[in-house]
Amino acid sequence: MKFDTAYSLSLDDKLSIYDVRDLNFDETVAFDSDQDSFLCPNDDCRAAFEAGNVLSTFNAKNVNYLRTPHFKNTPSTRHIDGCRYASTHKTATGENDDEREENFPSEFVLTRRTYAPKTPVTSPQGQLPQGPEKTPSSRTSPSGSSHDTTPDKTSVFAHPVECFVSNIDDKDKLKSMPLKIGDHTATYSTFFKKIEYLQDNKGLIYWGKIKAIKDYTSSFRIDFDKKVWLDKKPYSVNVYLSKKLIENYRKRSVFLEQIRAAADSDRALYCFFYGVTPELKQVPSKKNPEQTFGVFSANIENLDHLLIREASGLE
The missing domain is CATH 2.40.50 (OB fold (Dihydrolipoamide Acetyltransferase, E2P))
Incomplete structure (x- = not known):
């Protein structure tokens, strides 16, 4: 199963795969997705497991790509009952569903998203703890719900472009999906x-x-x-x-x-x-x-x- 959003352990926030790609190539920040851990974006599901219950990324660091970037479960990833990110079946076509972006942001934000550095937890004596906290934070991004977030906004241009390109054969969808940029709201079909x-x-x-x-x-x-x-x-x-x-x-x-x-x-x-x-x-x-x-x-x-x-x- 593929999905667009995951919780970043290093940033203590939920990121889209396009945010991750943007950070990987940004020379002004110290970020490497290979050194991070990405967990289920569902807060209840994430809190139920240790921080080692991770997801993997697809096309997070490729400069050029033909198939839609995404997060996906590993063979060992576990989810609570009812979590919509659980892999319930495998399609007969294997990875063919990678070719279409289904998570359409309704707004392209012109101001680039920034990230506050994660503040290390210190002991009363001022020393860093020896190991990570047992349960990752369940902090959510401002636009998300308390449980489950698929970003409604993006500041990464590649995201709306991928929505348009990968769904180019579905004219009705492009004509029905709304997109806002600045003060202008139209459909994807009209904006492109x-x-x-x-x-x-x-x-x-x-x-x-x-x-x-x-x-x-x-x-x-x-x-x-x-x-x-x-x-x-x-x-x-x-x-x-x-x-x-x-x-x-x-x-x-x-x-x-x-x-x-x-x-x-x-x-x-x-x-x-x-x-x-x-x-x-x-x-x-x-x-x-x-x-x-x-x-x-x-x-x-x-x-x-x-x-x-x-x-x-x-x-």
Whole structure:
């Protein structure tokens, strides 16, 4: 059985698998999911067992993935009767259910989630205890119930993108699932807009197949395959990633690894981004700087809100 949320023993909080991935690649925090223990998110179930009753992760540290990340039970994981995270059966198709994300967040929060460091418990003499507490904390996140939490909000862009990509064949679901970003609420189907239709509305999640990635060593430009038509003329579309933006990014190393691999790849890759809308600009021609040509372009402002990935079935 796969599920989206688990309790982190090191952070004393409930995290989605996308939170875990985000922390694994964040160079500003000391976190390694391989060194953490993840327990059942059901408070009553978790309190009934020792801290060694752990879950495992799937695609928590892979830079690129094709199958949906998740937590899952190990062969030795136990649950109390009635816990919905207990593995009650095995599907005949094995891991095929990994391909679809069922936990749709209803809100993409633009402010990144932060975590308070866990405060060690000290004895009256001021010394650290020799062993861990017998029962993990049953603290819950603010948006969760006292027993069981599937996050209704996320600040990790990959989560709504995975919901859209892995359910692309279920148009009715995408048209029915609500999503809020800032003050704007719509359905997933409405929020995700193909790049060639970016003139239809601003403030959406734009996406499209990548034609090329221009590597300028310290900055990058992503060119999209589809063109935007305006006044019966086709215009190219691109987004620019500046040197300063990349140098100050908290996940700089993994980002550079991913985008340079993407630039050299012959696979079909897609780019998703939020926060900027490409506008028609006149840029000078390289061959003749006195001449200009039109292109829809935008400077990405937040790399947390940009994602490059494979996405089978989109086109």
